[in-house]
Amino acid sequence: MNTQLNLLPVNEWGINNTDRPLLISGPCSAETEEQVLATAHALKNQNISVFRAGIWKPRTRPNTFEGVGSEGLKWLTKVKQETGLKVATEVANAKHAYEALKHNVDVLWIGARTTVNPFAVQEIADALQGVDIPVLVKNPINPDLELWIGALERINKAGITKLGALHRGFSSYGDSAFRNAPNWQIPIELKRRFPELLIINDPSHIGGKRNLIQGISQKAMDLDFDGLMIEVHPNPDEAWSDAKQQITPSQLEEVIKSLKIRSKGDSKQEQSKLCGLRKKIDYFDQELIEILEARMKVAGEIGEFKRNNDMIVLQNSRWGEVIEQSIALGQTKGLSREFVSKIFKAIHQESINNQTEIINQVLS
Ligand code: PEP
Numbered sequence: 001m002n003t004q005l006n007l008l009p010v011n012e013w014g015i016n017n018t019d020r021p022l023l024i025s026g027p028c029s030a031e032t033e034e035q036v037l038a039t040a041h042a043l044k045n046q047n048i049s050v051f052r053a054g055i056w057k058p059r060t061r062p063n064t065f066e067g068v069g070s071e072g073l074k075w076l077t078k079v080k081q082e083t084g085l086k087v088a089t090e091v092a093n094a095k096h097a098y099e100a101l102k103h104n105v106d107v108l109w110i111g112a113r114t115t116v117n118p119f120a121v122q123e124i125a126d127a128l129q130g131v132d133i134p135v136l137v138k139n140p141i142n143p144d145l146e147l148w149i150g151a152l153e154r155i156n157k158a159g160i161t162k163l164g165a166l167h168r169g170f171s172s173y174g175d176s177a178f179r180n181a182p183n184w185q186i187p188i189e190l191k192r193r194f195p196e197l198l199i200i201n202d203p204s205h206i207g208g209k210r211n212l213i214q215g216i217s218q219k220a221m222d223l224d225f226d227g228l229m230i231e232v233h234p235n236p237d238e239a240w241s242d243a244k245q246q247i248t249p250s251q252l253e254e255v256i257k258s259l260k261i262r263s264k265g266d267s268k269q270e271q272s273k274l275c276g277l278r279k280k281i282d283y284f285d286q287e288l289i290e291i292l293e294a295r296m297k298v299a300g301e302i303g304e305f306k307r308n309n310d311m312i313v314l315q316n317s318r319w320g321e322v323i324e325q326s327i328a329l330g331q332t333k334g335l336s337r338e339f340v341s342k343i344f345k346a347i348h349q350e351s352i353n354n355q356t357e358i359i360n361q362v363l364s
């Protein structure tokens with residue numbers, strides 16, 4: 001299914017500093033009035049577009065800090081008055097949305113645990129019907145692009161055109177360098193389908209550790225993300241939630257200063273050079289397809305031979321040889337073991353599928 005989103009460009013949203021990277025920053029959670037105001041004052045001169053603070057916190061386990069609730073909205077109002085910053089908070093149901101609107105929160109975001117639930121998203125969309133407010137939708141915790149798009153569509157259908165996506169990574173089981181795997185292909189595909197959609201990366205929740213923030217942020221910039229949402233706390237080690245991934249306001253300044261914002265390659269000269277190289281790529285892509293077609297034909301002939309001689313599809317020793325031979329050759333050409341192995345496994349799987357079909361064909 002392919003739908004279009006009705007989107008207003010971010011420079012018409014009424015927030016400042018919409019150049020790349022558009023920066024949203026503030027604590028994971030509002031903890032005390034002093035902590036919220038201290039963070040906001042420290043960020044005031046750092047060119048951030050929006051100050052964030054979670055008021056209602058969707059925590060994985062009970063008996064952890066679940067947010068200060070509506071009380072914290074008054075602190076956000078104070079942030080606006082004292083610093084002039086726009087403020088954002090997370091809403092997970094209609095009540096949160098009404099409360100946030102009542103307190104003039106400028107930007108809302110929908111958290112990853114809410115995006116997974118179409119009922120909750122629809123409830124928020126209904127609460128926002130006809131309201132003019134920017135809404136950012138985090139990716140669902142599972143790597144499901146359609147579910148992410150579905151949530152964006154629900155909010156958009158309620159008339160919200162100041163709409164953006166927040167990429168915070170995806171849950172997986174077991175140890176990994178990341179708290180939430182980035183699966184960059186998913187936001188890249190989202191951008192391909194909706195080129196006008198604002199996409200902001202959240203390196204704090206992807207990395208889960210403060211020393212990963214710089215690298216993830218740089219990658220997001222190199223992949224043409226519009227902005228970053230980074231969690232900042234005056235005393236990160238003492239934070240009541242997500243302590244390991246929060247950084248101080250001055251560390252944020254360092255991260256942003258160290259970012260390399262590379263050119264998008266829009267100039268005529270750059271475009272013509274790229275165009276020439278891309279023609280070469282197109283040529284090789286065609287060759288690849290033709291070689292794959294020829295290879296599949298031979299695999300089909302093997303399938304017919306196996307059928308006619310009543311042989312099984314998979315001969316494991318042969319498959320072991322194919323993959324090891326290819327990996328070894330690949331390594332002499334600068335292609336990594338992981339890459340060659342992934343490609344050959346996919347080709348082999350397709351051959352097996354075709355051969356299984358041929359072997360089971362009922363011949364008339
Ligand atoms: C957050 O931004 O603090 C948060 C709860 O994030 P997520 O929904 O990405 O887990």
Ligand code: MN
Nearest residue numbers: 028231241242
């Ligand atoms: Mn957090």
